[in-house]
């Protein structure tokens with residue numbers, strides 16, 4: 001049975017990722033890529049939809065940590081008879097997808113239970129399972145359709161009723177290493193190699209990356225874990241950055257607000273990049289820029305708001321009706337219909353991120369600038385159209401104020417690229433559009449009676465996305481119109497001290513049900529306070545929010561403070577990138 005979301009930790013190999021529960025169960029694993037069909041899907045169904053568990057028999061207590069600045073997870077189980085650790089990781093650097101689990105006896109003797117239940121194609125397909133000898137080593141292979149998994153270890157579990165189980169004792173000093181490796185089903189496995197070298201290399205590479213992170217930010221340890229998490233959501237070969245490694249962890253327990261986040265949104269990825277670049281990770285920017293160039297290549301008119309990790313464009317949304325959903329939250333969706341939406345903010349976020357990269361010394365690339373010119377020119381033709389906004393509403397398109405402000409940012413950064421960096425473009429035309437958008441927003445997106453910006457041009461509702469306006473330099477953080485907007489958001493959108501995206505009761509999103517406060521928006525309020533000079537409030541809120549990370553520093557999309565539960569896909573880039581940005585805004589850098 002799936003655990004509360006906050007009881008999971010993330011491991012990954014920079015191509016895909018898995019969620020490991022406090023109970024030693026891997027309940028979510030898509031191999032070999034983030035958006036491949038899951039072979040362990042118990043998270044959004046039941047144990048019968050696939051899980052791989054190693055845990056002590058009987059009662060035990062659990063504590064967990066990542067080893068240093070790495071993505072290697074160590075779970076310590078304490079029982080009445082002894083203590084064992086379970087070390088979980090996905091080794092890197094060999095173009096292969098493996099999950100490695102090492103059980104080590106620390107004290108006394110502990111009886112462990114091992115259960116390996118594989119169901120391919122999102123928990124649906126029972127594989128053909130047999131024992132095989134490869135290079136003199138006995139392994140269990142599970143095959144169905146395009147996929148093959150090999151389970152290795154010093155004791156292989158026995159088949160009973162479409163699952164594999166075993167019980168064994170671990171005594172002090174003993175170490176048992178198990179691994180599951182994915183291969184295409186047509187590949188004849190040979191020479192599986194020794195995984196220990198790669199475990200060491202993986203930890204060393206992680207530590208070297210983490211060692212470059214600034215250590216003088218508020219809550220530097222939490223900021224580092226956020227950056228490491230953003231890195232784990234980046235595909236190291238293609239450069240694509242996924243919004244989260246999961247699908248359909250609900251925004252509303254038992255409701256329909258369940259979405260697939262295993263794709264690369266231009267908005268989420270650009271904001272991730274901005275956070276990484278602010279922390280000094282500039283190589284990632286170059287990698288993502290190349291992904292952008294390939295994915296967006298072609299007619300600017302065909303620009304999408306999201307793509308697959310390899311740049312593929314078709315992401316049709318379907319429901320998986322054989323899955324019961326996380327805590328009965330149905331449907332479980334794969335693909336995302338928002339792919340076809342018009343969201344006019346995305347180019348703004350991309351232009352802001354690429355400016356950060358340029359300023360941080362990323363290699364210049366004439367193709368990248370040519371692409372930006374083409375996209376900005378295209379936006380010049382259609383910036384006045386209504387859109388679905390950054391919240392991807394499924395109701396009637398509107399003239400969203402945040403979208404228009406990001407249009408302003410797109411032209412502003414294009415102008416600055418010419419003025420500051422000497423790049424070429426029709427700067428006078430861009431200046432005129434930039435100024436016209438600014439004027440239009442002040443005329444139609446501002447409620448003079450209440451002294452606040454509004455969610456869109458035909459409403460008096462407010463929206464947490466308006467907190468971004470000072471971040472992009474639309475107005476100074478202490479401008480009375482920004483202060484009025486902060487006040488209106490404090491009045492209308494705070495629940496349990498955290499910030500909602502908007503009032504769902506207005507019906508703007510075209511969906512039923514409600515949602516919980518959105519963590520990224522709560523971090524944006526920290527940034528807004530900091531930029532307004534309200535430093536005490538900024539620090540107090542940041543301290544509170546940082547206190548919401550789970551025991552290994554991870555955040556989901558939303559937070560239900562009344563019940564102390566994480567909500568929505570997990571871990572979510574949006575939450576972690578906003579945490580990093582807030583730390584930099586607090587530090588004034």
Ligand SMILES: OC[C@H]1O[C@H](O[C@H]2O[C@H](CO)[C@@H](O)[C@H](O)[C@H]2O)[C@H](O)[C@@H](O)[C@@H]1O
Pocket residue numbers: 243257259260261265267268336337338390391392393394574
């Ligand atoms: O709430 C409705 C929408 O929720 C998802 O979008 C949210 O997640 C995206 C990825 O992190 C983010 O870019 C967007 O701003 C968020 O609103 C979902 O993907 C949409 O299909 C859905 O309509």
